[in-house]
Amino acid sequence: MTLMHLSLTEQSVFVLAALVLLSSFALLAQTRLLSAVHAFAWQGALVAAVTALMASAGDEPHLYLSAALTLTLKALLIPWMLHRLIRRLALERHVETVRRPAVITLAGAAIVVFCYWVVLPIARLELAATRNILAISLSVVLLGLLMMVARRQAVSQVIGFMSMENGLFLAAAAATGGMPLVVELGVAFDVLVAAVLFGVFFLQIRDSIDSLDVDRLNRLTETDTTTVPGTEARP
Amino acid sequence: MAISLQLALAAIAVMLCAGALAFAAGARASRINDLYFLLLGASGTLALTAGLGGLMASTPPATTLPFGLPWLPWHVRLDALSGFFLLLIGLVSIAVALFGPSYVRGLAHGRDPLSVLGGFTGLFVAGMLTVVLADDAFLFMVAWELMSVASYFLVAFQHEQAANRRAALLYLLMAHIGGLCILLGFGVLAAFGHGFDFDSLRNALPPTPWTTVAFALAFIGFGMKAGLVPLHAWLPEAHPAAPSHISALMSGVMLKVAVYGFIRFVFDLNGDLHWGWGVAVLTIGSASALMGALFAVVQTDLKRLLAYSSVENVGIVFIGLGLSLVFLSTGHRLLGVIALVAALYHALNHALFKSLLFLGAGAVLHSSHERDLEHMGGLLRRMPWTGLFFLIGCLSIAALPPFNGFVSEWLTFQSALQAWQLDSGVLRSLLPIAVAILALTGALTAAAFVKVYGVAFLGRARSRRIRRAREVSLGMRAAQAWLAVLCLLLGVLPMPVVALIDAVPRQLLGIGLAQATRHGWLWLTPVAPATASYAAPLILLCLAFAWWLVRMLLGRARLRRPRRSDAWDCGFAPPDARMQYSATAFAQPIRRVFGVLFRIDESIQNDSGTSRYRLQIADRAWESFYVPVARAVQAASRRVTWLQSGSIRVYLGWSLATLLILLWVIS
Amino acid sequence: MTLLPWLLTLLQAALFAAAAPLLVGWIKKVKARLQNRRGPPLLQVYRELWKLLGKEAVMAHTASPVFRAAPYVVFSATWLVAAVIPLVASHLPSAAMADVIVLVGLLALARFVLALAGMDIGTTFGGMGSSREMLVSGLAEPALLMVVFTLTMSAHTTNLASVMDYIAGAGLLLRPSFLFALGALVLVAVAETGRIPIDNPAAHLELTMIHEAMVLEYSGINLGLMEWAAQIKLMIYGTLIANVFFPWGIASELTPVALLIGVMAITIKLALLAIALAVTETVLAKMRLFRAPLFLNVAFLLALLGLLSHVILEVGA
């Protein structure tokens, strides 16, 4: 089955999905927080668009609701909250130095290939439209995770986390035609609460370590001093 | 359910009640002290009666209790083997019950509540009784571990001393390892059977390599508890740490429970025997006997010395068991039975004399608060009764006729001397070597106890505490008298005892020791009268006769009281107490001859004109078995900490990597 | 009819006790001759013994009942051993009372009590003697047991009379195992009876003594009993060597002629052994204490070789 056999809607779904993937890479490479938030908002919008397209293609009305939810949450509300937080924390001009950006980008690419390879058996099922969307969404999820691994900024980590969720939404919408409504609502609620809590935590972290550099959150570790066997410390 | 089994269960119930009573009494535990030990005595008597019943009964009574797993209620059964060990526990419990009231009153002023001591003693004894009665692996393990844990609390009872805490920890750790090995051993059998009750295990019949695996696990597990070399190092730490009457129970009885477990597992449950096992048991047993004796000789702490001597005696028991395995597996069933009877006899003997000695040490500790031999001396004049009973204990443990220790060692020798009947030349030359080690052990033990008795009870007092020591109360003396009389009786009248023990191999192996008792109560002839015989009553009689004869014939000297004078002073200053030969000095030749086996740290410190001699003797088992394991665990635990580096990005990396690897694995 | 053997047993025991000082006297005499001295009369030992048994005993203030009872226990136990060992006749009823291991046990009992007595007064020398005695005996005992083992392997019994019967019945056989065992037993006997080169019965320098150090505090009748017991012990070992390895001549029936032959046989055997002992004692010097383990190691090695050569060379023979 080649692209030519697919409907226009499906083709546009592919295009949009590819753009989502692109935005993931954009996030990975972006060093300015505000730009990252913007990229994230675009990603959310793209996911919402995919969902809406799927809704129209599959004639599933509750997907529209889902698309609207995604759009509100991921493209508007959360970016807005992040934006506000960044201003409040005075991080607009913060530029994060990412060590070995090329390596990370290459790793991202490798992850995409890996995801494709993993999902291949599923794609062979020849289940219309869905086939490689799953690979894309999986890549988005893992790229989000990779971003969290690569970034030291708490806000960037949160963006990475949210971008993972975008991948999930993409998968849910594109591959399965949307989850049951109660689940969608629940997930959306959780995401919202999480976003609020993240805001709370940024403030708490800044209060406690005067920075949002997660590498400085390293008090709780097992690695340093050792205890000598068999000794009972002090009486 | 026969009456004997009911009695045995009643003994357990009484002990549990006693423990509960002590816990409930809390701070007022010292007030119910007498009642508590009355209950212990009652439980001991019940166990003793039940044990005799078990040995006499022809068909073992069995029943189940409404506890345990839904599909595996607790099975109990009282056969001859259980009966024998019940008897053993009962005998010592009675002694402890007599000894306890006054001894524990001496502890009442400490900061540690007696309720803890009493409560866990109850659980401890109940645990031991239950182990012996258990007829399924689950109940066995429950009781076994209960016994371990309860005794752990007893070892840690006087926990303000760091050494006791350390000993307790080590003890519990080793007990846990041993327990798990045993559990695994049962698991191996159960994997080939249809359940965990002993009947199913007995009929499991695993294929050959697996029986050996099961045997090895059981040997390690029970051997660890019994204190076999090289896993013995916890024992001399733990046993002395507990209050003395508990040490008596631990050394005298708990080690025997381990022996019971081994016999039950190997002889009863684990199908066909293999001669290789016998060789393994024999080797380890000999090593334990030798190392135990050697370390006992060089100790200066009385209770520690006794604990090492327990290692030695358990080694002797295992030599007997090893011989039995060798003979049984090569088809010499009768000889195997002799060796088994010898091992059981020695187990009983050791229970008696080791408890006697620990109670004696307890009496000394009670009246002088002294454990170090180097400070003792002349106790015989101050504590004549304790001294007499302790002497009987020493003579018994040194395996001297006509006391009980000799009978069991003699039986062991007798079975080993039949090695010529074996077909394999290797075995034929191996057995005598084991027995030569046994002989060496016997001589070393004699040296150790000459030292103990000579330094502690004879000579002159070396410290003020000892000078102030007074004879202990009637109850404590009665406890020792009870055990001392038993030691003598079992030595002089071995025939009835052997006849009683005979029920065990008859039920276990289907063959008895009929010829040993065929020639009347006077003669003990394990194989045949022409081969070897021992008439203990006659020996005693002849000794007495010779004594009487000498006194009669040399009567003119008898009438005169000996004149008293000072000891010979070589023409120098009159000897004082500090010039006496010390315990360390006594052991010096042996220490020097067997120096390779010890880790001796000897030094002379010279500070400000006075020289001070320092001597430390360490057990090589520490550096070769315990420390490396501890180090390995420590190193491994240091290794794993990089998992918890503190950086959240690394943690996320773990998550990502795990996911990728798993996806790769399943694709 | 059953009374006669028991009577004979008593008689033999009495004879044993009575003859022991004579053996010692004989050794002393031979030794003196070898050293070109005339030496004391043969019966001098009896005179000394008699003197001691009649003298008043003096004891230290610190002596305990153990100290007082020890001579009797030591003597009784040693004498009992003597009573069980076939001296003149092999089939006496007392033989069934105790086999060779019991005999070793009885000797150990005597030694245990002796060592305790050595420590009782609380002097330095007594403890030193006890300590050394326990070391030497500790090393000698395994060797002795190995000897017993070697014999048992062939004779299949630990009953001394049966062993003798077996060896006598088998005729003159050259067994390497017995050769080694004999050597080992001789070495053990030397060590156990406190002869040169392990201990010197004539020593009077406290620091080198073993046996004498333990009995240092004894006097009068007590010392007499101790000395007598030591003499009996020496004879016990002599008899063992003589009668076990060379059982010829011993009376196997209780007829007067056989018994007479038996008496003569044992007298000759012991006399020869004593000469051999005297010769070695004259030639050798006493060893340092810490050479003693080496000496006993040789004994153990010999016994072990005996056993192994039995397994290797004589199986089926």
Add this chain to the structure above:
Amino acid sequence: MIALLVAVFTPALGAALLAVLPNLTLAGWLNVALAATSVGGAVTLAVEILNSGALTAHGFHIDAFNIYLVVLTAFIGLTTAIFSRPYMSHVCQSGRVSRTHMRLYHAMFQGFMFTMLVALTTNNLGVLWVAVEGATLATVLLVSLYRTPEAVEAAWKYFILCGVGIAQALFGTVLVYFAAQHALPDPSAGLTWTTLHAHAAQLHPTVMSIAFVFLLVGYGTKVGLVPLHNWLPDAHSEGPTPMSAVLSGLLLNIGLYAIVRLKMLTDGALAQGTNPHLAGQLMMGFGLLSFVVAGLFLHRQRDIKRMFSYSSIEHMGLMTFAFGIGGPLATFGALLHMLVHSLTKSAIFVTVGHATHVAGTQAIDHIRGLIRTQPAVGWGLLIGVVAISGFPPFGVFTSEFLLLSATMQYWPWLTPILLTGLVIAFAGLFRHLQPMVYGAAPIEQRAVRANMLPVALHLGLVLWLGLAIPGFLSRWLDQATQLIAGSHLL
């Protein structure tokens, strides 16, 4: 049905109520009362289920497996609430938390209970996910309640790591739904557990195996499987102790519960495939790794709560391993272990809470001689650790006995590793424990007002379970075993 609603929604109501209730004393008592109501509902529900079999209605599904966890959860919720009342008021008086935060604490406590109960009772895998994520969100602010840098750090790590984990679980859930859509007659029921379970054999094996990996990593993060466990010791050690008790006693169970449910589906789907035991093997691998590594970690602890959280990891590893083995014996053992571990571990955390108050610190090196200072706390801790180490006559021994014998039966060569792990863990626990309870006490240690009722209750129950498993419980567990392993044990 009423009972179900009472059991599940009482905490929801309570959360709302407590959030606005200003009187803290009253709030403490109300907390207890609400938890008690929930327990009442749970027990009634359990009786109903026992009498009339599984119940499926209104998006809820109650069978033998989850009802016992419901009762357990509600019960531990109750005892922890009893403990938390005086404990938190002590904390509040010492000025470590403000009154507002106390309100937050109480509300979130009930909120947490609600999410737990929903996760257990729901019939929908999506809702299960939502509830588990909700549990994280409810507790994350409690972890940082004390606002120390460590607490904030712990909470952040907890939040991020669990969030990421749970996101992976959602992906897995989506995949399951995806598989269901191509297998079920009614695709919209693709997340309903009962339907999925009935049609498990039709689900596509490859999709299900990939889905299971995501679910295992996702929910496994919640369970605290190594190497996904990193948040767990931090969160346990820095949060208030009642929180540690419910986290260890309950939250970890829920994660495992989810994994086991999904394993049942995966097993069904893979039954005809090349490796039908893939899910089980993955679980065994994770379980064993967690078990051994956590045991090693125990040796290097300096913080008492951290130490016991590693012990939780160890036990969760053991259970995961046992569920991975499958088969009735192992499953029965694992279910029993879940029960006794929760009871014992929450009892230990309660005692630890008191111990830290007695000593005024969580540092192991500074807690000494508890038995001298306050015998009840010292002995409570000692007995608790004896129980958790698997000594009879406590129930942990029974379950470990079953697990070991099951391992022996199916994977004999793994037993040595298991045993080594047990011994290492035991040694690690005891070497730190003993100096804390025994020996002389520092003079600055003072006895505190401690409510040992929950401890006694829990340990009493564990003791009872060790001596004899009551008939109704064994039938109950057996039904659950039948459900999970496919065959009865009894």
